[in-house]
Amino acid sequence: MSMLVRRSDTTEFRKRFRWIGLFMVLCFVGLIVRLFSLQILDGEEYRAIARENIIRRITLATTRGQILDRNGKVLARSRPSHNLYVVPKRLEMGATCVPEVEEAGKAPKRTCWTKLVGFLGIGEDERARLEQRLNDIRASDGPRKDQQILLKEDISRDVMANLKTHEAEMPGVAVVSVPVRFYPNEEIGAHLLGYMAEVDAEKLAALQSSGYIEGDRIGITGIERAWESYLRGTRGWEKVLVDARGRRRSGGDEIIEEPRKVDPIPGRDLRLTIDIDLVKAMDAAFRGELAGGVVAVDVRTGRILGMYSKPGFDPNALSGGSGKQVIRDAFRRLYLDPLKSALDKTVSGAYPPGSTFKPITALAALEKGMIDARQFTQCRGGLAFGKRTFRCTHVHGATDLHKAIAESCNVYFYRLAAEFGVGMDVIAEMGQKFGLGSRTGLGVNAEAAGRMPTRAWMTLRNKGQFRLGFGLNAAIGQGATTVTVLQLALAYAALANGGTLFQPQIVGAVETSAGTVVQEFSPRVRRQIDVRPENFALVQKALFAGVNETTGTAWRARLAGVEMAGKTGTAQVSHHVVRGQEAEKVWYFSREHAWFAGYSPMRAPEIAVVALVEHGGAGGKHAAPIAFEVVKAYQDLKVARQNGKRGATAKDNKGQGADPPAGGSP
């Protein structure tokens, strides 16, 4: 011990210990003051920040409502589209690759990429293309290589299942499922149903207040658009816990304050009044014709039983799911089509009605008491009026009103205008009473108004000069007179039911996804047409004769077992020949529109059908057979459904599902 130093002269330090100790105490007290400020004074603020850090509000997707036909068959529903995303930079991170080292992009992506290609089962071409794209992104600067990019849309369910099982071996690969709209009947009913598309930036600005966000899909045409607010549903949200890297964490019941979740409200299902099988029959009936439209309405309710426009399009291609390229191609086809497949020809196109308009002219004359129905006039194949000769189809000889309608004599109607004072205004007034020349208010697709030209309108149009010849044209539904197929169908329904003009209806009921009816729409009468019953009877009889007498214009088209009354029409068109247009096209576009408008059966009519074949030629030959076939299909379907129903009720008394036919009086 003695070898250790033994100096203990610590006097130099003596006074300092206290100061050093005090310094330390002050430092620690300062720290406590700081903690007091953080934890007590600003505690609430920091607690709020800490909560914000971990609680995130995520939106819960809703499902769009289905569109069903009157019998509950699905016309439009949502299906999942499985999209394959990859993070270019992470994709190569197999067991052997370090991405930073192999940035040059030569050797990498052996393990994972080849595996992925194997699962996808894509060909060499596509593989090379995708590889090129990925390499380009990987070689580029900027954040893109770290972000998920869409590699392939709508992969099949099997491929997806395979990818999910091997997810762990393929970092950077993810399958995200998004709902897309699916139309099982493809082209059938496409115009009526419409299609969906991603909401564009312009619309988004206006729609943001209604809860639309970027990437949302919205109905663009048809019912999808008109009933968007019903179909769409409401998004929900949920507060979830996430960690610093944004990964979801479970639990949090005691951390997250109420309300924690708002469930999404699924969109409403729409039950339409149409019978998709009838629409399919319309499509079948249109075989051999290029373009046109058919509308079938219930005479007793104004409900639309079927609507069809040709040429159609596949709304599946437009509504996405199969990739942007497919959508672009589909749009190009749609808008470059010379036959205007984008146009709903049943409501958006206005055409001269031709002879189908004659019953209206006849009623106008009868109501004004200007003619006697029994009075005969001579048809010699034409009528010289002014400097022109107005032609008839052939020489009808002595013609009264009945024959004039049944055999479609133009001269008779020319005379009404030229000699009996049935002027344009009288005709237009009657047309308007039947709803012609004004929008029906269907609400689906952009409706054309059509036109019932008056004398004043014609004068304005022709620089102050009115010629009586205009009136002659108007009497036979030519000239400036135009109607839509739907207008004419409703007018003929009114002719058939004795003067009740209905508001057309396409949606019969709004239902929840569980099938409970939320809202039901009863028939709405637009107007009671004040035409005397005996005058209706006269015209109805003539329309019946037009089909059922050997001399009637539709006689050749009639089908066994189909009791029908109706009127053919062959409406001339004025085609402006574009220089250099091919002869074939000129011939086609100069051809008359073929019409047939009618109803069935004669007594107690149920269905009114109007068929238009654009540039089809003679109405009796091209349009009438379509209408007959549609009515035949309607009858067959009705019988089949009644039998099926009776069978079901007889068996177990559980007659559910199928609705009664429209306005179904037992």
Add this chain to the structure above:
Amino acid sequence: MTRNESRIRDLFDWPLFICVVLISVLGVINLYSATSVYTGARAELYISQIYWLFLGGIVGGVLIAVDYRHLERAAYFLYTFGVFTLALVFVLARDVRGSARWIEFGAFRFQPSEFTKLFLVIALAKYLHDDPRNEGRSLKELLIPAALTLVPGLLILKQPDLGTASIHFIVFLIIAALTKVRWKSVAVFVGTVAAVAPVVWTYILLPYQRQRVTTFLNPEADLLKGGWHAHHSRVAIGNGGLVGLGYLKGTQNQFNFLPDQYTDFPFPVFAEEWGLAGCIVLISLYLFLCVWGIRVASQARDRFGCVLAVGCSSILFCHAIINMGMTSGVLPVVGVTLPLFSYGGSSVLTMLTCAALIINVSMRRFSSVADRL
């Protein structure tokens, strides 16, 4: 012999020992929470920490058994050895996050700068022990202690490790404060520092170190880069409130917003779970540890023991105050561990050695007893 044993029991510094044990226990409990976020090897760190504590206990026991005055002779040798290992770092060490601080012996690695501060304290103690004075010192007379500090200090700054380097300087300043320095000299010193500081700022500090300091001065400016640690550790502390969220329930910790929560940021974990109440308990323990060390110094039998105890207390004090200060946002973020709370073998061994040396000085305060032991 039995007499001696009972003497040891009487003279042993129980308050200090118990205080160290309490902090260690709290530290392990807190480490368990801090690593509960992880899965795999890192979740087991608290067990390794217990091993390190036991190893540190054994080392401390040995150090307590040997009279501290034996260190006096080894002082300059230890100091030289420390500086040598620091120099070795530049040759051998691998970069960890942009700075080279570690030396590896096979599977074993250690951080020389953790030990050099102890060797510095011993060297300074030796120097001041050999240079007793009663009149005030001039700066010139502190030149050698200053040089002793600057050599390891600058080497560590070069690693770069701003935190540990500044601990060397602060420990030196506290020990210098122990001596009688002329007021004039103090004034000259402060003036020099004020003149040199801008030069150090511009030419010696690295950009990331400068950024940390600027971030500290304006914490909200760059939340995602330099401010991330500081911001989230402040939020965690604030989130604790008065009594805390409860053990294992701190959200900032559990949801991974505290990076390095088991090395440099265990305090926010503790503060979030135990609140101001827990913090006051913990700070009181650290305060007791440091002030008790100064008390021991004041009772030391010789100048060597006196400076040794003050130096060791200063090391503990610096670590505690810098770490808690940086996590609570009153000091810039530098890599300084919290004694016995941060995970790490080097850190645990250093801290326990400091405590052991203080106990050693305390036990041998009465010369007669010391001689007999």
